[in-house]
Amino acid sequence: MKKNALIFGYNEYARQIASQIASEYERVHIFILDETLRHQAESDGFRVSIFDLSDEWSEIEQEYHIENTVAFCTLEDDAHNIFLTISLRAEFSHMYIVALAKDTEGINKLKIAGANRILPIVQITANLISEILEKPVVTNVLHNILYEDSDIKISQITVAEGDSVVGRNSHALSLKEMYNLILLAIVDGKLDTNFVFTAKGFNHTISVGDVLVVIGLQEDIDRFNQEIKRSRG
Amino acid sequence: MKPFARFMVKSAYVLNGSASYKAVKKFFYNLMENNSYRYKKYFDIVMVVLILSSVIILIREVKYESHDFLQFFNDYVISIIFLIEYLLRMWVYNDNSKIIIDRYEHDEFLQREFNPFKALKAIAYVKFQYMSSPSAIIDLFAIMPFFHELRLLRLFILFRVFKLFRYTNSIRHLLSVLTHKKHELLTLLMFAAIVVFVSGVLIYVMEANHPNSQINTLFEAFYWSLVTISTVGFGDLVPKTEGGQVVAMFIIISGIAVLSFSTSIIVSAFTERMDDIVENKLIENISALKTFYLICGYTKTAQQVAAKLRRHGKNIVVLDRDVERVKLATSHRLKAVIGDPGALASYAKLGIDFKEQVRAVLCLEYDDVSNVYAALTLRSMDKEVMLLSLLIHQHNRKKLLLAGVNEVIYAQELVGMVAKEFSGMPVAFEAIHALRSEQSDVLTEEIVIDEYICSQYHDVGDLDTEYYRIILMGISPVNGGAFLFNPDAHERLHNGDILLIIGSNVLIKEFKRDLHVKKRYR
Numbered sequence: 001m002k003k004n005a006l007i008f009g010y011n012e013y014a015r016q017i018a019s020q021i022a023s024e025y026e027r028v029h030i031f032i033l034d035e036t037l038r039h040q041a042e043s044d045g046f047r048v049s050i051f052d053l054s055d056e057w058s059e060i061e062q063e064y065h066i067e068n069t070v071a072f073c074t075l076e077d078d079a080h081n082i083f084l085t086i087s088l089r090a091e092f093s094h095m096y097i098v099a100l101a102k103d104t105e106g107i108n109k110l111k112i113a114g115a116n117r118i119l120p121i122v123q124i125t126a127n128l129i130s131e132i133l134e135k136p137v138v139t140n141v142l143h144n145i146l147y148e149d150s151d152i153k154i155s156q157i158t159v160a161e162g163d164s165v166v167g168r169n170s171h172a173l174s175l176k177e178m179y180n181l182i183l184l185a186i187v188d189g190k191l192d193t194n195f196v197f198t199a200k201g202f203n204h205t206i207s208v209g210d211v212l213v214v215i216g217l218q219e220d221i222d223r224f225n226q227e228i229k230r231s232r233g
Numbered sequence: 234m235k236p237f238a239r240f241m242v243k244s245a246y247v248l249n250g251s252a253s254y255k256a257v258k259k260f261f262y263n264l265m266e267n268n269s270y271r272y273k274k275y276f277d278i279v280m281v282v283l284i285l286s287s288v289i290i291l292i293r294e295v296k297y298e299s300h301d302f303l304q305f306f307n308d309y310v311i312s313i314i315f316l317i318e319y320l321l322r323m324w325v326y327n328d329n330s331k332i333i334i335d336r337y338e339h340d341e342f343l344q345r346e347f348n349p350f351k352a353l354k355a356i357a358y359v360k361f362q363y364m365s366s367p368s369a370i371i372d373l374f375a376i377m378p379f380f381h382e383l384r385l386l387r388l389f390i391l392f393r394v395f396k397l398f399r400y401t402n403s404i405r406h407l408l409s410v411l412t413h414k415k416h417e418l419l420t421l422l423m424f425a426a427i428v429v430f431v432s433g434v435l436i437y438v439m440e441a442n443h444p445n446s447q448i449n450t451l452f453e454a455f456y457w458s459l460v461t462i463s464t465v466g467f468g469d470l471v472p473k474t475e476g477g478q479v480v481a482m483f484i485i486i487s488g489i490a491v492l493s494f495s496t497s498i499i500v501s502a503f504t505e506r507m508d509d510i511v512e513n514k515l516i517e518n519i520s521a522l523k524t525f526y527l528i529c530g531y532t533k534t535a536q537q538v539a540a541k542l543r544r545h546g547k548n549i550v551v552l553d554r555d556v557e558r559v560k561l562a563t564s565h566r567l568k569a570v571i572g573d574p575g576a577l578a579s580y581a582k583l584g585i586d587f588k589e590q591v592r593a594v595l596c597l598e599y600d601d602v603s604n605v606y607a608a609l610t611l612r613s614m615d616k617e618v619m620l621l622s623l624l625i626h627q628h629n630r631k632k633l634l635l636a637g638v639n640e641v642i643y644a645q646e647l648v649g650m651v652a653k654e655f656s657g658m659p660v661a662f663e664a665i666h667a668l669r670s671e672q673s674d675v676l677t678e679e680i681v682i683d684e685y686i687c688s689q690y691h692d693v694g695d696l697d698t699e700y701y702r703i704i705l706m707g708i709s710p711v712n713g714g715a716f717l718f719n720p721d722a723h724e725r726l727h728n729g730d731i732l733l734i735i736g737s738n739v740l741i742k743e744f745k746r747d748l749h750v751k752k753r754y755r
Binding site: 002005012013015016017018019020021024025070072098100103104117119121122123124125126127128129130131132133134135136137138140141142144145146147151152154155156176180181182184185187197198211213215216217 | 526533534536537538541542545547592593595597621623626627640642644645646647648649650651652653654655656657658659660661662664665667668669670673675677678679704706707709716718719731733735737
């Protein structure tokens, strides 16, 4: 997991991102184009620096271990944001870059500019709206699992050397019966490809490095985790 | 009060209070007058068929001996049907009991004696208003049977043909276009009439006494000038004298002028009214929709939402005050109307039934003021309809909620939550994201347990989800209780429960089909 988050820009999107991710990273650092928003960002409790698009990035390179750093490009203007993304990519080939896209046009441009992940604002909003209308129960449940403090959590468990599940068939794990968990998807650690949904009828022999995505009550997830560890020890 | 007056007032109150009487009257009103009523078109088709059959019967009679049955059908059956229709139209035109009650209560209030004849006079006046309308006159003449003994009466067939106007929208549109240019057309007609009259008289004066002349009577003179001014020019009558030919030149030039003017008037009337006609047609189409989502403000978010909902086969109506955005929506094959989402008049124009037709209203402007205003307008019209609105500035959230919005969507917060989730658990997030975006073959689905399913499948074990490789994530209970996660096989199913399942698209379809068709015994 990455340790540092650099957020470029401090509009309302950046502000929401900063406050939401603060607990996930060791350090959150805000970079702003001018002084106007410095006060607000500082009063929100973040470290703030000024940058400009023609800047040298050596300061970042000295301070942060780039492979452990995520950059969030959230500048107001799409053109500036794309320029920022491409500047960061040119300087740091291993940095994980997340960029906001205001509209569909921006998505492709940001991809070409080298963003690892793009947050298309319009699409995210539109998807949520159509889900609320068409599948209210699904939306409510998934939304609660993902974002709210519901009892049911989603969790990813990476299989390590010596775990009891290694070498067992995913279907034979009986997660439902023994732990009251749902095994939603598996990422094959060897192939390093995308995850596969268990609902596809996928039968997989679990090996070291696989990631299991499970849904269930926090205590059940913890129990499952502990049992794996116990056998590990 | 005299017995007659008392009887009249009493019956008026009885009728006014009778739900069944009103329902019947409403039914006939819808059937004959309400264009958005689903069954009106069938009534119209039946009437058009009757009219056409009576025209065919008349045409057949010209050369062949009339058939007794056809004669009877034409003279009596069709006429009686038309008579009934005429009377029904007169009945639904207004509410007589209301006139009587109003007059009675008015008199009571002023402590005067109720005069039944005054009430009858008022009723007669209203009914006369109906009877003197052009379409009612046509209807009346169309009732007349045309007995074949009286050849002239056959002209009444014309009224039956005119009656077609009532039942075909396109002819009504054409007439409304022409009435729009009534003044211009009337002026032109007057001009043409004067030219025909003057040249008719002139040609008669020039030609009538000439030995070789073909135009010998005043009737022939007017006939010739009408044929010439219309640029038809049969050539059966031709002027022989020099004076007659001069008149001919004059009338030919006038004819070209009349023809070109009338063409240009009609064409310009159409171009001017085309937008109205298209909009009327659109509004008619919207009224005919069973259910739809109403989008106020065709912003970029709205475009994506509309595209997604359309993929699910849902109807969408767009209301936007910006002409360009309405054009864009139309080009995206949506039903889009120009109108201010914050004005009651826009919804009145659309004539939509919020309770029956509208699944939800989406206020998707990028401006909180517009969204709050539209939400308030909609809430003032309907208390129940689901309202969903975008929120642009966090501090306006409360205002939207006060305006009665059920779901507030704040994009900034949403993006923040998404950022958090994939920072913490990228794989889990990707999995859920893929499920929700419906881009992979696996998706989530809601299945409502209905009475039939409930009778066939008693508990979760009966559903046999494993056979379909479906994950039953949980049950949202009908009684509104908490979401039941990962239920075990003994959990009972209730009518109205909602199952939340995850599975591949094809297998979900199969599962749903089998649920509704049969219980699998193995």
